Amino acid sequence: MSDLKDMVADYILNLPPYPKGREWRAGEHLIRLSANENPLGPSPKALAAITKALKTIHRYPDGAGGVLKEKLARRLEFPPDHIILGNGSNEIFELAARTFLQREEEVLLPDPTFAYYRIAAQAQGGRCVSVPLRDFKIDLSEIAKKVNSKTKLIFLSNPNNPTGTIFTRSEFDDFLTHLPSHVVVLVDEAYGEYVTALDYPLSQEYWQRERWIITTKTFSKFYGLAGLRIGYGVARKELIEHLEKVRQPFSVNLLAQMAAEAALEDEEHREKTARINEVGKRYLYEELTSLGLSFVPSEANFILVHFGPHVSQVMEGLMRKGIVVRGMAGYGLKEYIRVTIGLPEDNTSFIEALKRWKKGS
Amino acid sequence: MSDLKDMVADYILNLPPYPKGREWRAGEHLIRLSANENPLGPSPKALAAITKALKTIHRYPDGAGGVLKEKLARRLEFPPDHIILGNGSNEIFELAARTFLQREEEVLLPDPTFAYYRIAAQAQGGRCVSVPLRDFKIDLSEIAKKVNSKTKLIFLSNPNNPTGTIFTRSEFDDFLTHLPSHVVVLVDEAYGEYVTALDYPLSQEYWQRERWIITTKTFSKFYGLAGLRIGYGVARKELIEHLEKVRQPFSVNLLAQMAAEAALEDEEHREKTARINEVGKRYLYEELTSLGLSFVPSEANFILVHFGPHVSQVMEGLMRKGIVVRGMAGYGLKEYIRVTIGLPEDNTSFIEALKRWKKGS
Numbered sequence: 001m002s003d004l005k006d007m008v009a010d011y012i013l014n015l016p017p018y019p020k021g022r023e024w025r026a027g028e029h030l031i032r033l034s035a036n037e038n039p040l041g042p043s044p045k046a047l048a049a050i051t052k053a054l055k056t057i058h059r060y061p062d063g064a065g066g067v068l069k070e071k072l073a074r075r076l077e078f079p080p081d082h083i084i085l086g087n088g089s090n091e092i093f094e095l096a097a098r099t100f101l102q103r104e105e106e107v108l109l110p111d112p113t114f115a116y117y118r119i120a121a122q123a124q125g126g127r128c129v130s131v132p133l134r135d136f137k138i139d140l141s142e143i144a145k146k147v148n149s150k151t152k153l154i155f156l157s158n159p160n161n162p163t164g165t166i167f168t169r170s171e172f173d174d175f176l177t178h179l180p181s182h183v184v185v186l187v188d189e190a191y192g193e194y195v196t197a198l199d200y201p202l203s204q205e206y207w208q209r210e211r212w213i214i215t216t217k218t219f220s221k222f223y224g225l226a227g228l229r230i231g232y233g234v235a236r237k238e239l240i241e242h243l244e245k246v247r248q249p250f251s252v253n254l255l256a257q258m259a260a261e262a263a264l265e266d267e268e269h270r271e272k273t274a275r276i277n278e279v280g281k282r283y284l285y286e287e288l289t290s291l292g293l294s295f296v297p298s299e300a301n302f303i304l305v306h307f308g309p310h311v312s313q314v315m316e317g318l319m320r321k322g323i324v325v326r327g328m329a330g331y332g333l334k335e336y337i338r339v340t341i342g343l344p345e346d347n348t349s350f351i352e353a354l355k356r357w358k359k360g361s
Numbered sequence: 362m363s364d365l366k367d368m369v370a371d372y373i374l375n376l377p378p379y380p381k382g383r384e385w386r387a388g389e390h391l392i393r394l395s396a397n398e399n400p401l402g403p404s405p406k407a408l409a410a411i412t413k414a415l416k417t418i419h420r421y422p423d424g425a426g427g428v429l430k431e432k433l434a435r436r437l438e439f440p441p442d443h444i445i446l447g448n449g450s451n452e453i454f455e456l457a458a459r460t461f462l463q464r465e466e467e468v469l470l471p472d473p474t475f476a477y478y479r480i481a482a483q484a485q486g487g488r489c490v491s492v493p494l495r496d497f498k499i500d501l502s503e504i505a506k507k508v509n510s511k512t513k514l515i516f517l518s519n520p521n522n523p524t525g526t527i528f529t530r531s532e533f534d535d536f537l538t539h540l541p542s543h544v545v546v547l548v549d550e551a552y553g554e555y556v557t558a559l560d561y562p563l564s565q566e567y568w569q570r571e572r573w574i575i576t577t578k579t580f581s582k583f584y585g586l587a588g589l590r591i592g593y594g595v596a597r598k599e600l601i602e603h604l605e606k607v608r609q610p611f612s613v614n615l616l617a618q619m620a621a622e623a624a625l626e627d628e629e630h631r632e633k634t635a636r637i638n639e640v641g642k643r644y645l646y647e648e649l650t651s652l653g654l655s656f657v658p659s660e661a662n663f664i665l666v667h668f669g670p671h672v673s674q675v676m677e678g679l680m681r682k683g684i685v686v687r688g689m690a691g692y693g694l695k696e697y698i699r700v701t702i703g704l705p706e707d708n709t710s711f712i713e714a715l716k717r718w719k720k721g722s
Contacts, residue, residue, distance in 0.1 A: 037419050041416060046418075047416070050411075050415060050418075053588075055403070057408075057586055057588035058398050058402045058586065058588065059393070059396070059398055059587060060398065060587045060588060061587075087448050088611055090610075098484070123459070123606065224419035226418070226420055226421045226422075227414075227417060227614060227615030227616065229613075229614040245484065248448075248449070248451045248452065248477070248481070249451075249477075250451060251451075251452075251590070253589050253590040253614055253617065255589065259418070
């Protein structure tokens, strides 16, 4: 259990706005490129909705989240009873582990991937089996080979965190063909809204199958509401009903529901978010290339960059300039940094700091 | 499991602001006396804190809740590492069940009491053993008698919901003397801030003992923040560490933390809340007595009133006037209504409606 505790501590401590060992001057602007948050901030429509709802926060939220589910259903073109809301998509990972996992049953995970899947599975007594990435991509055929009669749950992050890579529709179709029907597949599409690749799987196609597939999405990334904690899962109705049985009725707070409803309808903020990410990505690709740094092409709002053995000096140097990025030692990628694509001026500050470091070394 | 589902449904559907079968005109003011919320609304200082924090909601919250824990620690005069924050105190009930309960182990519960304890225990596969109240009070000596080697967890609500009664310090001390050391006791003090009885147990005395006792408190009632979902538990450090192992790191949202910090320091709102409750309680006691209705004297912000066999007509009559109260059939108290102590004008509307009903019948 102490491993698990360390993982949780690592997971928490590595996230701003609470970095350790800060060296920039307190009060100075901090450029946070470490938690894959939306650098534009929350949608103005979401802020207006919260302000309007403020005087009702002494009331309990709608436990069923009816209005938000209706809005999501219209957007997804899928019935509302196929949707479950969560206190962040983290809650859905936890509900899946609690619903489908018995002690000693097996969970398959890509490695590296988002750290919380393992925490959720181990807290439930599940035995985690890691399957290494191949060329920074989730190796679906290797995962399929590891399935046995004890396998209960597979977590797949698409795009994968921290690599930003995706598996394609045909790869996923092929994977499902080889998968026994007793296995539950959770596909975490936390970064799905950023994907531009045309061969990205369309989740809607899978929710209708006679399979235990659940797709999770979040308002923490693209929609800029990480602080409010709201995500959702979509699956067959029977699967959703199983998850709802263990969810505490008021897990999603009132302001999160109101903000999410408004953010869904803020087309301008959505377009701006997508555009700024694409522009920033192209700029960073070019500059990293001309700095001679290799990186993994990303379908998300972050880039995994290879810095070699001096990675901790680089991170310290960035920190002194008030730039926070995410070290990857905890993910077994010691020589890498994961950097969130920020506002144009954030990206420029990051690149300028790297240029000075390159010159100095 | 279908019982459990019905319980959840009942629990959700009986709460405003989403009542079924509404008959008052839409848009009209609704007097919600059914969910024991603070009728004054949230603390103005909490609202100001939220407004100030609004532009940062695209950032993740502090997973450890450090600042709030420090403030709570100062107020409780107890170290911060003895405190766990939760997504409402509901999350702490759930964490306790997940941490301490194995399938088929026993949980002792007063009956009736707050419905969610049973839901949390059953979701974990625990076997619930109900111990009836005696004279509307939790029967600690009977609960002690039901303890056996399979007993793992005891939920006690003090004051008890829906009766508003308390157990005293000497009763609790006596109970603990007879309790084997392997049993975990969770004392839910959701309504503790309303208590005026001098023999109410001082939780601080128990946290230091060599016992597995955890006290939970909430910002949903007295502090008027039900919509934001924030509560906390206090216990020995080792017990807190066990609970933290299964908590998802970002379960408490950013605005809830900010609002709770501010609400703790809003002395004026606290005093007003206590005063309005005392004044309302005395008014309701007098009026109910002169209407010939019997009730259970309460240490909380609600009163359990006996209406006899015509209780559903009474509730319908109240609903037509836009007054929502809580029916108690789901708690096995068919002839009773639980009414939240409201603003003076709410209480008057409630009593006036009852007077008209009395005259008519």
